[in-house]
Amino acid sequence: EPEVTQTPSHQVTQMGQEVILRCVPISNHLYFYWYRQILGQKVEFLVSFYNNEISEKSEIFDDQFSVERPDGSNFTLKIRSTKLEDSAMYFCASIQDSNQPQHFGDGTRLSIL
């Protein structure tokens, strides 16, 4: 069964540095999402992306965050200047159409030092 792939599985970054989290959604999927889960807390929506543009974003997704689909297969989340509170598990998800449940990747654990 096709999977959503996320790399790296674990990213350690110094505070203030830029970080890019990468996702390869399932190939025929059209809608893409990023979620965040701070350790011990619930999964929170960050942003959704469709037709090469952001369709919705949460209050968490401020100017430090950006998303891109640079080459038709990768879907990236960039955090421009990381803060300690950005430490979390970041999940990418995708769906083909609105009737389907979201398929999640295995997540990237981001640790900010």
Add this chain to the structure above:
Amino acid sequence: AQTVTQSQPEMSVQEAETVTLSCTYDTSESDYYLFWYKQPPSRQMILVIRQEAYKQQNATENRFSVNFQKAAKSFSLKISDSQLGDAAMYFCAYRGSWYNNNDMRFGAGTRLTVKP
């Protein structure tokens, strides 16, 4: 805004017994989707079961079933014949109709322990 509430931070069940995890949600929409996701210690997000709000019949997936009460905005998960591998965090999630929003809102989770 839609909110999802899981009032049981932790639950435990004896192996082979049945357990029910509670979930309530708040929405003004009539068309939406509800999901239960399982998150084992590996922290993957695994879809357990889903329910379309327009369907009156409760979804069933092997040992997993839901009790969907639309008027009460309740969506509980029943796990029958619990197995050790069922131990995990369980998240209830809501997703609105496509034309309103298509992101998912999650509850705070219920940690399920299965005792041998």
